[in-house]
Amino acid sequence: MYIMKRKFKLSVIVEHDKNGYFAFSPELQGCYTQGNTYEKVMENIKDAIKLHLEDRLERDEAIPEIESVSLTTLEVEV
Template sequence: MYMMKRKFKLSVVVEHDKNGYYAFSPQLQGCYSQGETYEEVMANIKDAIHLHLEDMLESKETIPEIDSISLTSMEVEV
């Protein structure tokens, strides 16, 4: 059986600290990964998202897509 490929537009958040890189997709609960470098974490989160989407499609779940996202950081003095 032939399945048509589909593309999904999802956001990915990447954080970096002294222990490495961490990435997650806010639209996909529980979909996250890590890596020692930015390139590694991006490859890992892409694989994690791919597997997560395959599972959602198989389960006939609705896959949320975004139009845009805005993310910034700020300092807060307390």
């Protein structure tokens, strides 16, 4: 039996501090991970998202998708 795969477009935010990297997907509440390197945290968040989506699909839950995301930095002087 062939199961058709679906692709989902989700945003991922990666933060870096002295302890390493932290990544999460804002559309998927509770879907987050960490890693020592950028490459590792990206690998980890991809796995976390896949597991999260598989669980939602199994329970016939809606999966939010985004059209576009804009992220920038802003310097503010006070």
